Amino acid sequence: MSKPQRTVAITRPRNERHAVKFLDVPQSGSIAGTTHSHNRAGQYTRNRRSPVQPVGTGRRAFIRSAFGAASTAWSGLTSTQQAAWATYADGHPIVDSLGQSIKLTGHQMYVSISTQLQNVGVTPTTAPPVSSATVAPIVTVYTAVASTGVVTITMTASATAADFILVAFARPQGSGRSQVSAYWQADHLPGNSVGNATEGTKVVAQFGALVVGQRLFLKLTPVNQYGVTGTPLIKFATVT
Numbered sequence: 001m002s003k004p005q006r007t008v009a010i011t012r013p014r015n016e017r018h019a020v021k022f023l024d025v026p027q028s029g030s031i032a033g034t035t036h037s038h039n040r041a042g043q044y045t046r047n048r049r050s051p052v053q054p055v056g057t058g059r060r061a062f063i064r065s066a067f068g069a070a071s072t073a074w075s076g077l078t079s080t081q082q083a084a085w086a087t088y089a090d091g092h093p094i095v096d097s098l099g100q101s102i103k104l105t106g107h108q109m110y111v112s113i114s115t116q117l118q119n120v121g122v123t124p125t126t127a128p129p130v131s132s133a134t135v136a137p138i139v140t141v142y143t144a145v146a147s148t149g150v151v152t153i154t155m156t157a158s159a160t161a162a163d164f165i166l167v168a169f170a171r172p173q174g175s176g177r178s179q180v181s182a183y184w185q186a187d188h189l190p191g192n193s194v195g196n197a198t199e200g201t202k203v204v205a206q207f208g209a210l211v212v213g214q215r216l217f218l219k220l221t222p223v224n225q226y227g228v229t230g231t232p233l234i235k236f237a238t239v240t
Helices: 058-074 079-091 106-119 200-207
Strands: 029-031 034-039 042-047 138-145 151-157 164-169 184-190 194-198 215-223 233-238
Touching (some): 058 106, 079 106, 151 164, 184 200
Antiparallel strands (some): 034 042, 151 194
């Protein structure tokens, strides 16, 4: 006697438009314009949709605007200029967030550097950076944070006055946190800055009053005069 066949209900997953139910091994992810997923009703596919991200305000809005302007400006470069950027990109691989060395396209390198130059108040150029130009590291840094809202950064930098240091903070964290991923840029300083830089007023305005025992994370990122970004230096201080 043959075994009874199981009936599978064909249902549309809740909140999924244009979803198609089908029988297959569980899988998830997107291929081209199709997204594979599953829920308690089974496996299904749907048209891939890009999330809508708000433009935002403040630094978010500025960086998005700068990025868009740089991408648009690429089409205004001559073929010779674009080829120069492609050559520069090929000879200057970058390290991605996973620690891998990758090569950007000429367009990607131009947009990256042009956006960074706008970020520090410098008008982007059509020519790529000088190939021999390096990014001088930040030598030492010490941070002191008080609940009164005084944030003092003492640093020794080895770059020139034409270079830059990006100063960014993360939202104050509990005493058990040892690292964070999201930072807010508060300022940029000359690359040869030595001595103290007080940023407390900006920090309090952005995150609110500081609480004794919290940890305030600081990220200092060197950027040379050509817009090439170096390795960030991250420190934290406990609010006293």
